[in-house]
Amino acid sequence: MSASVMRLISSVVGLSLGGLFVYAGIQKHLAPYEFAEAILAYQLLPSGLVGLTAAVFPWLELTTGALLIIGFLMKAEARFASGFGLPGLIAWNGVLTRRSSLLLIMLQLGLFILVLLITMARGLKIDCGCGLFTDRQVGPGAILEDALLLGAAGWLYWREGKAESGEEGLLIPVQSK
Amino acid sequence: MIRVTWRRELTLAVGLLGLAVILGLSFHWSLVQTAFRGNLTALLDQKRQERREVQFQGVKTLDLAQAYQTWQEQRALFVDARKAEEYQELHVQGAVNVPPETWAELSSSELIKMDRARELVVYCSQESCDDALKLAKKLREAGFSRVMAFVGGFRAWDEAGYPADTSR
Numbered sequence: 001m002s003a004s005v006m007r008l009i010s011s012v013v014g015l016s017l018g019g020l021f022v023y024a025g026i027q028k029h030l031a032p033y034e035f036a037e038a039i040l041a042y043q044l045l046p047s048g049l050v051g052l053t054a055a056v057f058p059w060l061e062l063t064t065g066a067l068l069i070i071g072f073l074m075k076a077e078a079r080f081a082s083g084f085g086l087p088g089l090i091a092w093n094g095v096l097t098r099r100s101s102l103l104l105i106m107l108q109l110g111l112f113i114l115v116l117l118i119t120m121a122r123g124l125k126i127d128c129g130c131g132l133f134t135d136r137q138v139g140p141g142a143i144l145e146d147a148l149l150l151g152a153a154g155w156l157y158w159r160e161g162k163a164e165s166g167e168e169g170l171l172i173p174v175q176s177k
Numbered sequence: 178m179i180r181v182t183w184r185r186e187l188t189l190a191v192g193l194l195g196l197a198v199i200l201g202l203s204f205h206w207s208l209v210q211t212a213f214r215g216n217l218t219a220l221l222d223q224k225r226q227e228r229r230e231v232q233f234q235g236v237k238t239l240d241l242a243q244a245y246q247t248w249q250e251q252r253a254l255f256v257d258a259r260k261a262e263e264y265q266e267l268h269v270q271g272a273v274n275v276p277p278e279t280w281a282e283l284s285s286s287e288l289i290k291m292d293r294a295r296e297l298v299v300y301c302s303q304e305s306c307d308d309a310l311k312l313a314k315k316l317r318e319a320g321f322s323r324v325m326a327f328v329g330g331f332r333a334w335d336e337a338g339y340p341a342d343t344s345r
Contacts, residue, residue, distance in 0.1 A: 029204070032205050032208055033208070033220070033224035033225070033228075034228075036208065036212075036217065036221060037221050037225070037305050040217070040218075040221070041305070047212055047215065047218065048212050048215065048217075049212070050212055050217055051205070051208045051209040051210070051211060051213065051217055052201075052209050052212065052213075054205065054208060054212075055201035055202060055204065055205035055206075055208055055209050056198050056201035056202070057201070058201070059196075059197040059198075059200040059201040059204070060193075060194065060197035060201075062197075062200075063193050063196055063197050063200070064193060067193060096185055096186060096189060097189070099186050100186050100187075100190045100193065101190075101193065103186060103187075103190050104190050104193060125302075127306075137260075
């Protein structure tokens with residue numbers, strides 16, 4: 001398969017993955033009390049930490065999803081911080097953006113799968129709180145959905161590592177300074 | 178060209194995590210604070226009640242004692258709104274099952290062919306599930322005028338030791 005076709009496929013997969021995370025994050029952010037109830041039903045966290053998780057997790061999904069989308073739209077390099085004399089630390093480019101957000105997305109998906117497996121093993125029949133478009137119970141379907149997303153994120157991360165030398169993004173021509 | 182190193186990748190990832198924490202705390206500070214103070218359950222009960230009053234406006238509800246009295250008097254047909262496998266395992270004695278996956282074709286179900294003046298009590302798994310209210314609302318819209326939701330659900334019924342049947 002040619003490089004440009006692979007580039008298009010990875011962009012579509014990356015933008016879809018980012019879109020799904022943004023959508024899931026917005027849904028949870030708009031219904032924090034329902035999300036807290038869903039977390040509580042897992043009986044894994046002390047209730048003191050359920051509030052913190054319900055508050056932060058939607059924003060983690062939202063920011064990682066949004067940054068992944070930005071990463072796929074950005075051109076390779078933009079030294080936003082160079083004007084502040086901090087290019088080494090904060091220098092930012094498309095590959096870095098994509099890999100960092102993918103790293104966090106993989107971490108979240110790995111955590112979801114682990115929690116689902118523990119819950120299945122404990123025999124709890126609860127709503128997973130993870131259905132993107134419909135309510136769904138903890139079970140093989142939810143695990144398969146997350147495993148597929150994890151596979152996609154892993155493939156993109158690996159691909160970005162391979163193509164580290166600065167492939168361009170799709171739409172936004174950010175020029176390096 | 179910026180070299181993508183592990184250090185930079187992790188720095189940006191940690192920064193993103195920090196941003197999520199700041200945004201989450203700013204938007205939902207009261208939720209976080211209430212949970213830390215140990216009042217989460219009361220807050221969730223209150224919020225659930227407020228949401229249901231809007232979302233399921235007009236749907237009558239029963240508590241455990243009222244549901245049991247209705248069952249004892251054999252006034253109403255109990256409708257189990259849980260999944261078929263949960264119903265088969267254990268359900269309120271005499272209840273019929275209308276699982277969520279059949280709600281789209283509710284108009285062709287046996288239940289809908291019944292007398293619309295029949296009293297119905299719908300229940301799902303537990304207090305936190307909305308399925309009893311959802312189905313009760315659908316049945317009201319289908320013309321059943323005496324439909325009520327037993328909000329404690331099967332868990333409350335079972336924990337009280339009230340009569341239950343299995344279909345296995």
